[in-house]
Amino acid sequence: MSGLRVVPTWRHGQERLYVCLTDGRNVAWYDRDASRVNLLSEERESDVLDVLAPFLTGQVTVGPPAVPTPVELARMALHPDDDLAPNRPGEALRIALERDPVPARRLRADPRHRALAAEETVGDALDGLEAGGWRVLHSVPLPGGARIHHLLIGPGGLFCVGTLAVRKQRVRIADPMVTVGRGEPVPLLRTIRSDAGRASFALTAEVRPVLVLAGSGVADLDVAAPPRDVRVLREGDLPALARLGGVLKPADVEALHALARDRHTWRRV
Structure with a gap:
């Protein structure tokens, strides 16, 4: 067991699926609109994709979050x-x-x-x-x-x-x-x-x-x-x-x- 769970939320009008540890800390989130899985810990990539597997649709990009522009x-x-x-x-x-x-x-x-x-x-x-x-x-x-x-x-x-x-x-x-x-x-x-x-x-x-x-x-x-x-x-x-x-x-x-x-x-x- 990876100890990860998926928590759906809405942020800035868009649905996101957060992957959290048992203590509530986030390790990744899936942005459906952007078809991207943003990883905060690359070491947990395999576990994150496993727990998100039922929610993923089509091809997705996996990597660290993009640095926001000004x-x-x-x-x-x-x-x-x-x-x-x-x-x-x-x-x-x-x-x-x-x-x-x-x-x-x-x-x-x-x-x-x-x-x-x-x-x-x-x-x-x-x-x-x-x-x-x-x-x-x-x-x-x-x-x-x-x-x-x-x-x-x-x-x-x-x-x-x-x-x-x-x-x-x-x-x-x-x-x-x-x-x-x-x-x-x-x-x-x-x-x-x-x-x-x-x-x-x-x-x-x-x-x-x-x-x-x-x-x-x-x-x-x-x-x-x-x-x-x-x-x-x-x-x-x-x-x-x-x-x-x-x-x-x-x-x-x-x-x-x-x-x-x-x-x-x-x-x-």
């Missing part, structure tokens, strides 16, 4: 309450609707529902870029009650993405004003530039502003002149961002994502 160490040290990575698209709007729901007898639909649907649509499209080496954060809070709808970080650089809900309406853009249908003009481009500037200050890197028109389609887009330094996209144009590159290396992307996901990064901008 980015991984920072992520592990981040308190869950300060981690923005789990935020869903439209997280702030979801919370606002839960705290202040629409009265049952209200005649007009709450515009927050349309705004939330637009953020969810754009957020899902941006999440789909992660396979190409991009990272996305949603609903990034800024001091003063402002927020960045989506922050996109990847090979093509950093983008502050604002979402505007439209429903087969005419959109007129006369920098910095944006008018949807018969609504009042709003200096939306100025707001997006400001948010991008604050993000650049927080991350000490250039962040470019993007406005995405999302919803059931734009009946007509009237742009008086190409907006200065703001990219205006329709919802279907988002995959074009995935083709951008040559700005950040993968290690830079991960480092900036680790910095941006920390709530404390945004408290002084």
